[in-house]
Amino acid sequence: MPLLNDLLDFSDHPLMPPPSAQLFAEHLPVEWIQHCLTLSAHATVRRRRLPGDMVIWMVVAMAFFRNEPITDVVRRLNLSADGEAGMNLLARSAVTQARQRVGAAPVEWLFHQTAQTWGAERYQKDDWHGLQLFAIDGAQFRTPDEPELREHYGSANTSTERQSAYPVMRLVALMNLGSHMLLDAATAPYRR
Structure with missing residues (x-):
């Protein structure tokens, strides 16, 4: 790039x-x-x-x-x-x-505009047998311990009375493996 x-x-x-x-x-x-x-x-x-x-x-x-x-x-x-x-x-x-x-x-x-535009571009060594390669991966992040974040994202162990020390957010992303361009990403509460 x-x-x-x-x-x-x-x-x-x-x-x-x-x-x-x-x-x-x-x-x-x-x-x-x-x-x-x-x-x-x-x-x-x-x-x-x-x-x-x-x-x-x-x-x-x-x-x-x-x-x-x-x-x-x-x-x-x-x-x-x-x-x-x-x-x-x-x-x-x-x-x-x-x-x-x-x-x-x-x-x-x-973010979505750049991903849509640049994600459609083809780069040298971007293909594998004529196909573009993509990966989907996810991660969990601890967020600051704020009441609004805890209410929205929840805790890692909400099935009991106890709560984790920090609210936990989940993230999933789609990436082009050749260019490492993130094409899309979404966050969600820990339990959903």
């Missing part, structure tokens, strides 16, 4: 300047970003320091820089309306509030 190659090139050369949101913009059509923002439950009139489109870029970048704090990702990519996402100019709470303001629906739509 060209985007992954660009990011790997960046990580191989630590003295290079950090990539900008422009790097991601080369691989994600701006129309997709604009459309997914129309799905946000929260409309805003004022122009914020961290507008919705920048929040979407931030979420995409978080997948590539997953070992870094979110605020560092914002600063690394200089994601802000005025182009000044410096250390003292953008509060951590602003990043959290921006993610909450945009919500999950735009990111979910973008």
Whole structure:
């Protein structure tokens, strides 16, 4: 994947300047970003320091820089309306509030759009005897111990009075084995 190659090139050369949101913009059509923002439950009139489109870029970048704090990702990519996402100019709470303001629906739509588009692409060495290879796998994750999460996902041992220490979420995903592209994913409560 060209985007992954660009990011790997960046990580191989630590003295290079950090990539900008422009790097991601080369691989994600701006129309997709604009459309997914129309799905946000929260409309805003004022122009914020961290507008919705920048929040979407931030979420995409978080997948590539997953070992870094979110605020560092914002600063690394200089994601802000005025182009000044410096250390003292953008509060951590602003990043959290921006993610909450945009919500999950735009990111979910973008995931499905990219999976549908890129998942249909064929790559060299992607075939086995003329067939594409896919895998389905699942996992369980402990979530933060919040009442809403426990009510939605449940516990690992809900057949008794006792509950596990954390709510447990199940995840299942479909992946192309050649490109490692996730084509679909779903979460569900532990007992369902």
